[in-house]
Amino acid sequence: MSTKKITALTELAAAAAATDMIPVVDVSDTTDAASGTTKKITALNIGKGVGIGLGNTTTEPLKIDTSNMRIGIGTGTPQTLVEMKGVAGSPSILTMSTAEATVVDGDKLGQINFQAPQEGSGTDAILVGASIHAEADDTFASDNNETELVFSTAASEAATEKVRITSDGKVGVGTSTPAYMMELYDADTGNAEFSAMRLTNYDYGSGETAQSATLIGGVKNAGGGVSSCGKITFGKDSDYSDAANRDGNIQFITNRSNTETEAVRISSDGKVGIGAATPLGILHTANATATNVMERFANSTGGPILQFTKSRGTSVGATTIVQDGDTLGTVTFRGADGNSIATGAFIDAQVAGTPGDGDMPACLRFCTTPDGSETGTEKVRIDSTGNVLIGGTATPTSSVGNLCLFNGTIPAASVTDGVVLYAQDVSTSELKVRDEAGNVSTLSPHNFDLLGDRSEDMAWSYSSKNVFVGKEIAVDMTKVIRALEKLTGEEYIKIRDIADSEKLDWATEEKRKEAEQKKQIDAYKERKAESDAYPTSSSTKAEVKAYLDKSGIEYEDATKDKLFEKVAEKEEFTETEPAAYSKKSKPSWIK
Secondary structure, three states, rough: OOOOOOOOOOOOOOOOOOOOOOOOOOOOOOOOOOOOOOOOOOOHHHHHHOEEOOOOOOOOEOOOOOOOOOEEEEOOOOOOOOOEEOOOOOOOOOOOOOOOOOOOOOOOEEEEEEEEEOOOOOHHOOOOEEEEEEEOOOEEEEOOOOOHHHEEEOOOOOOEEEEEHHHHHEEOOOOOOOOEEEEEOOOOOOOOOOOOOOOOOOOOOOOOOOOOEEEEEEEEEOOEEEEEEEEEEEEOOOOOOOOOOOOOOEEEEEEEOOOOEEEEOOOOOEEEEEOOOOOOOOOOOOOOOOOOOOOOOOOOOOOOOOOOOOOOOOEEEEOOOOOOOOOOEEEEEEEEOOOHHHHHHEEEEEEOHHHHOOOOOEEEEEOOOOOOOOOOEEEEEEEEOEEEEOOOOOOOOOOOOOOEEEOOOOOOOOOOOOOOOEEEEEEEEEEEEEEOOEEEEEOOOOOOOOOOOOEEEEOOOEEEEEEOOOOEEEHHHHOOOOOOOOHHHEEEEEEOOOOHHHOOOOOHHHHHHHHHHHHHHHHHHHHHHHHHHOOOOOHHHHHHHHHHHOOOOOOOOHHHHHHHHOOOOOOOOOOOOOOOOOOOOOOOOOO
């Protein structure tokens, strides 16, 4: 083809047609029509023909706006640096492709880089700061085009991968191989804590506590919609009006019969409520069935364990030694009395002696509440040596594994299908038994009320009465056997002295009993005073601080209410003061 040159120009009678390769117009022409002016070819005129510059053609496929440094594809008035506009009914599509004929795992199909190459600082500043690229996840085939989308960012280096969306829709943050729909992964082995996600509710109102942030789990239902299975809600326990008053809780909500119900709550002070929105203790369960189950499935002899631990230390795990009389744990049984919740009975374990390393003497107390009261009192005790004490608390000297009955109220009637065994104070305590037939027999062989003076110092008797017959009987058994000895000439009774180490002085023993009882009374008063001094919501700030100082609990100065939050929940004091011991006179027959 020979070289051609332009020798004449054809004036435009209308807008440029699609067949016009390079329509040329006058720079001052505003109508693209013949104006009679001289026509000339300039770079600006050529640019107008393809939509470059300030030309007013409206159908150009590409618009390069040199005055505003903008490019428009499908639009003559781009509003941003690059704008694409599709035809009506069809979206604009940007396609990035590769010329690679054989795509294998790891090949990039296209990439968008974000960079500041002219940044004056140089080095890291001019590296790629962020990028998005599509990456093949397998070798492409006629039935496979598995592709992943990778998001990379930089801090002080070329951008590296931070987030990946896999070909099956899983999202990995910090990992390129997520195993779940979303996996958050911290590859820094030096981080003791991994804060992976934060939900923020930016609503705030003074005095308001209703704001919360919620995670919801749902599944598709039969109708094609999505039903909520449960929620985890992070709520407020205070109005967040100041830095010292920002308490939050966590609520676990389940869906039953299309009704969302709070199942578990962890309060701001660490208490867990199962069915209880305001837990009163570290673990508080409340529901209509109230059945708590502990199970253990193991090929061993051990079963489930419920453990109570007490320390005088003020931090978790402290091993500060406990003291005699401290309660190690309590199981309380309570009921509604129509006005409040009252105590009906409780079982507790108390330190019974001086503890030390590898030494923790303790007793188990069983306490019940009498009719007309809501204060439980001790009725039975298993002491540290295994004695069972009924009606009293004093362990007999050197007694191990015995049953001890203390003087109680004499039964006024017999029990059906059984007998009543009890102790009665008759100058000295006696062991008695009452059977269903109304016979009351004295098992202790020294009741001489009906017989009068003893025939000997060591004389023993048998005595009984029947409330239905209305009579009582007593026999001096020693005197009977002495008479038999005279008749037969045989000796049936043997008497000898016991070792001095076994002998006791009556007055000394009474003083010991009195001292033991006084020790228990003093220990009770100390525990009572400690309970009375325990801070309450009505205590002053100074009283609360004094308690924290005495208990060795660290704190920063704050309002009384905030300081009071550091005070552990007060244990209910249910003890009654032991009665003072009344010394008994020595019986006349003891010389």
